Amino acid sequence: MSAVFWEYELLTRWGDHDEPLCLGERIKKGTFRPCHKQAIPFSSIVGALRSHLGKDLTTDIFATGYLTGYDSVEYFVMAPTDAALRTVKPPAPISVQFLRGARGRVFIDVTDSQMQSALEAESPEFEITLGAMKSTGFGRCLLRRSPNAVSTEPVAGKLLTRIPEKLSERFGITEVVKPVYGYLFEPSDLETGKYVRALCEDSEVRGYGFLVKGSDE
Amino acid sequence: MSDDNHAIASLARLHDLLKLTGDSAIHWCPDRHPDAAILKAKSPSLWKALKHHCVFRQHGPDCKLDIDRETVCICLADHKASAISRRLKHIHASRTVFRVWRDEPRAYGESEKHPEVFKAACDTPDLDVLFNDHRSMFEKRPETMAKGDGSSFTSLLTHADLTATWAEFFERNANYYGIAETATNVWQAIRDADRKSIFDKSALLLRCKIRTHGRLARLRDLQIVKDIADKRANLADALGGALLYELPDEFVVALTPDVESKINKLLEDHLTTSHFVEFACITTVLGNSSRKTGKGFLHNFGDLFAGYPRTAYSDLPEEIVPNHTNEASSRAILCDLCQLAPASVVYPKDAHPNSEQDPISEYLCAACTDVRKNSVTKAPRLAEWEESADGEADNGPKRSRVCLVKVSLDMGLLAKALVQLFEKTFPDKTQGRVLGDEDIGFSILREFLLDYSRFVKAFEKCVLEMANGKYSNDNHDHIMDGFLALRTEKDNEAADIVRAYVKLYDEYFPKLKGDITPIKLSVSCSPIKHPFLEHWDVIDKPTAAIEVHSVRRARLSSSFNQLGALEKIRDAAERSRQVSTFLHRLAEIEARTRSTRLVRFALLEQGRGRDSSPPPVIVEPFMDDVVNITQILAYYKLFIQGREK
Numbered sequence: 076m077s078a079v080f081w082e083y084e085l086l087t088r089w090g091d092h093d094e095p096l097c098l099g100e101r102i103k104k105g106t107f108r109p110c111h112k113q114a115i116p117f118s119s120i121v122g123a124l125r126s127h128l129g130k131d132l133t134t135d136i137f138a139t140g141y142l143t144g145y146d147s148v149e150y151f152v153m154a155p156t157d158a159a160l161r162t163v164k165p166p167a168p169i170s171v172q173f174l175r176g177a178r179g180r181v182f183i184d185v186t187d188s189q190m191q192s193a194l195e196a197e198s199p200e201f202e203i204t205l206g207a208m209k210s211t212g213f214g215r216c217l218l219r220r221s222p223n224a225v226s227t228e229p230v231a232g233k234l235l236t237r238i239p240e241k242l243s244e245r246f247g248i249t250e251v252v253k254p255v256y257g258y259l260f261e262p263s264d265l266e267t268g269k270y271v272r273a274l275c276e277d278s279e280v281r282g283y284g285f286l287v288k289g290s291d292e
Numbered sequence: 293m294s295d296d297n298h299a300i301a302s303l304a305r306l307h308d309l310l311k312l313t314g315d316s317a318i319h320w321c322p323d324r325h326p327d328a329a330i331l332k333a334k335s336p337s338l339w340k341a342l343k344h345h346c347v348f349r350q351h352g353p354d355c356k357l358d359i360d361r362e363t364v365c366i367c368l369a370d371h372k373a374s375a376i377s378r379r380l381k382h383i384h385a386s387r388t389v390f391r392v393w394r395d396e397p398r399a400y401g402e403s404e405k406h407p408e409v410f411k412a413a414c415d416t417p418d419l420d421v422l423f424n425d426h427r428s429m430f431e432k433r434p435e436t437m438a439k440g441d442g443s444s445f446t447s448l449l450t451h452a453d454l455t456a457t458w459a460e461f462f463e464r465n466a467n468y469y470g471i472a473e474t475a476t477n478v479w480q481a482i483r484d485a486d487r488k489s490i491f492d493k494s495a496l497l498l499r500c501k502i503r504t505h506g507r508l509a510r511l512r513d514l515q516i517v518k519d520i521a522d523k524r525a526n527l528a529d530a531l532g533g534a535l536l537y538e539l540p541d542e543f544v545v546a547l548t549p550d551v552e553s554k555i556n557k558l559l560e561d562h563l564t565t566s567h568f569v570e571f572a573c574i575t576t577v578l579g580n581s582s583r584k585t586g587k588g589f590l591h592n593f594g595d596l597f598a599g600y601p602r603t604a605y606s607d608l609p610e611e612i613v614p615n616h617t618n619e620a621s622s623r624a625i626l627c628d629l630c631q632l633a634p635a636s637v638v639y640p641k642d643a644h645p646n647s648e649q650d651p652i653s654e655y656l657c658a659a660c661t662d663v664r665k666n667s668v669t670k671a672p673r674l675a676e677w678e679e680s681a682d683g684e685a686d687n688g689p690k691r692s693r694v695c696l697v698k699v700s701l702d703m704g705l706l707a708k709a710l711v712q713l714f715e716k717t718f719p720d721k722t723q724g725r726v727l728g729d730e731d732i733g734f735s736i737l738r739e740f741l742l743d744y745s746r747f748v749k750a751f752e753k754c755v756l757e758m759a760n761g762k763y764s765n766d767n768h769d770h771i772m773d774g775f776l777a778l779r780t781e782k783d784n785e786a787a788d789i790v791r792a793y794v795k796l797y798d799e800y801f802p803k804l805k806g807d808i809t810p811i812k813l814s815v816s817c818s819p820i821k822h823p824f825l826e827h828w829d830v831i832d833k834p835t836a837a838i839e840v841h842s843v844r845r846a847r848l849s850s851s852f853n854q855l856g857a858l859e860k861i862r863d864a865a866e867r868s869r870q871v872s873t874f875l876h877r878l879a880e881i882e883a884r885t886r887s888t889r890l891v892r893f894a895l896l897e898q899g900r901g902r903d904s905s906p907p908p909v910i911v912e913p914f915m916d917d918v919v920n921i922t923q924i925l926a927y928y929k930l931f932i933q934g935r936e937k
Contacts, residue, residue, distance in 0.1 A: 101628050103509035106652065107823040150844070241610070253570075253603050258612060258626055270612040270626045279601070 099207030146176025314405025491579030597704030
């Protein structure tokens with residue numbers, strides 16, 4: 076059976092919302108948290124969907140996406156406090172890089188009927204909380220179902236997102252010409268997990284056209 | 293007789309020494325020189341190298357040569373080096389080297405003759421001394437001055453270096469290419485047919501670029517970039533082969549094709565997670581044209597410089613699981629810095645258990661811990677700047693900013709730019725003939741690299757001497773050739789650096805200012821303690837001829853032409869008031885409307901009845917359609933602000 080994906084438009088600005096988005100990298104030297112500006116990693120979007128749809132780790136969710144643009148890169152400086160001592164926790168402050176006016180495309184694998192039913196039960200527009208700094212109010216996004224059918228025609232070009240290498244076939248990647256490697260977190264339970272090797276943006280691959288920037292573009 | 297054991301490279305480098313005498317008959321067959329017997333007796337190895345033209349052809353009854361493998365290798369190397377030097381034939385003959393990026397065509401003139409060179413060869417047993425004594429002559433004389441060739445585009449120096457490289461290659465791979473150990477019959481040692489069969493064999497062209505992930509956090513992590521040059525040298529050594537050119541982070545090497553199957557392993561073995569290699573690998577015939585396809589060695593130029601289709605990483609595990617007996621691993625799992633290896637060390641606690649500890653803990657892998665530990669010795673200034681940045685306010689001038697200055701060269705663009713320059717400089721000679729990258733060849737690229745290297749050194753020297761040497765000594769660190777880290781006070785110090793660069797560029801590459809800009813300058817400024825990775829985009833992949841960046845403040849990307857136009861408003865901008873407000877307003881209109889027309893309307897309105905408005909000259913480059921308002925604003929912020937009169 077061929078794979079079926081639904082496409083959602085991701086918005087951080089809708090109605091009277093203007094939400095900051097930090098698709099976080101690791102904190103650097105304990106003081107600076109940079110932000111991805113293109114990829115919506117598999118681990119981030121799957122985590123957000125899992126949380127929104129109320130699915131635990133026993134349910135497989137396959138989704139990924141990428142940002143098509145943003146208005147500005149901004150910085151948020153914060154100093155986490157030590158509640159017991161009522162002091163700022165060292166090292167402080169932490170400078171968090173985030174995107175304002177981010178927009179993107181998210182693709183969710185609905186080949187499995189369970190996933191399709193779960194999404195059909197949602198309205199065509201629903202909110203998720205994506206990325207880092209959720210407890211500080213970052214990452215609220217609107218996903219709006221796109222009416223367009225998603226073509227799974229394979230294309231050779233540069234990967235636009237980050238996906239675990241072991242799931243690359245799931246996203247139609249049949250050939251990895253030039254990998255750019257990184258790691259993505261894979262939770263094994265609520266408390267812990269491991270990192271798995273991932274294909275990162277700009278890897279040269281042959282895969283589903285919606286995740287690949289063809290050489291003619 | 294003196295010890296006559298010389299490396300083949302030293303011999304090959306001198307093979308054309310007698311060209312300097314100005315007597316081509318002696319160059320073709322040194323036996324014609326009256327003192328031939330003296331040199332032959334004193335330095336038999338050099339003698340054989342000088343007789344490289346006598347391997348295939350006997351020049352009269354007195355021409356004699358005992359041919360061995362070394363001699364054949366030098367002869368083949370000369371052939372190979374010449375073949376890639378003389379692609380552009382019948383274009384321009386000159387008595388001195390014609391460098392298309394800076395010279396104007398000139399009259400043929402008289403050649404310099406140095407007959408004393410023969411005596412020097414007899415009197416100087418050390419061949420490296422002999423070569424260095426005549427280096428300037430090698431550099432000045434073209435490899436060929438012949439009018440019939442019309443290709444005086446490479447120096448004898450470049451040709452000598454290339455011949456040395458190829459001679460080593462042939463000697464190392466003599467068995468693969470079927471070069472016999474000794475010859476029994478002098479004139480049948482290697483016939484023309486044998487030579488053709490050697491050049492019909494395959495070679496592997498490998499272009500490697502050593503890169504780092506760029507997720508550097510501290511200034512001292514620039515040591516990872518410093519290490520790139522060492523990695524490059526180690527890799528090139530490990531691969532062997534003929535090194536056709538090298539830059540601080542890149543090289544092209546010719547190898548035998550059997551290396552291809554083990555190339556990934558060879559590269560991987562020399563890497564840690566701090567670095568990876570991008571490479572292009574092409575199998576080709578050794579000769580310039582295959583008898584089957586008509587295409588050969590240099591016809592791969594386009595593919596070789598099109599990009600790097602492959603990568604090699606150090607061995608990366610499929611998954612990294614936490615080790616709960618290790619604090620770093622249980623807390624972070626993955627290394628904070630490279631993000632490609634298991635975290636195993638809490639830095640600095642585990643690495644320096646007895647020292648006063650930095651309150652900031654990082655969870656690092658073994659390789660990144662080494663980087664941090666070694667930074668104190670390998671990048672001591674950067675480490676010292678970081679440590680002193682906090683407490684320096686009380687003593688002396690505040691120098692808490694850093695300015696990273698990098699000159700980079702894109703070899704793929706260079707080949708294209710040179711083709712364009714040849715077509716522009718010699719339109720009548722190249723008419724009806726489409727020049728390709730392959731016409732440039734490695735020799736012209738190497739000739740260019742000689743000038744580029746001088747340019748980079750001159751620029752570095754100029755920067756370090758600037759403002760009474762304010763960046764000399766402990767206020768700079770040399771990261772790699774063309775890449776300096778400077779300790780500064782203000783961002784606008786970058787302006788003088790850029791101006792010095794433009795002045796030197798005009799001196800070295802006055803004609804290389806077309807729409808293709810292979811050489812780029814990137815300057816990025818920030819506070820010393822600012823995470824380095826925000827500099828990286830600008831430093832690593834500059835998009836314009838000149839990029840100046842102050843992190844989180846302004847970024848100016850401009851061509852030479854645009855910068856020239858912006859410099860014309862310098863005086864007016866320094867003397868006028870309210871320029872900043874004026875430009876910010878226009879830039880906001882431009883950003884929101886994405887329309888230059890609306891900016892022009894706003895300018896018209898601004899001009900009505902307001903005496904305090906900045907003079908119109910400030911927006912002249914915009915009105916002339918040379919730059920946009922954002923560029924003027926960036927120029928103002930980076931070059932002018934803080935220097936207003």
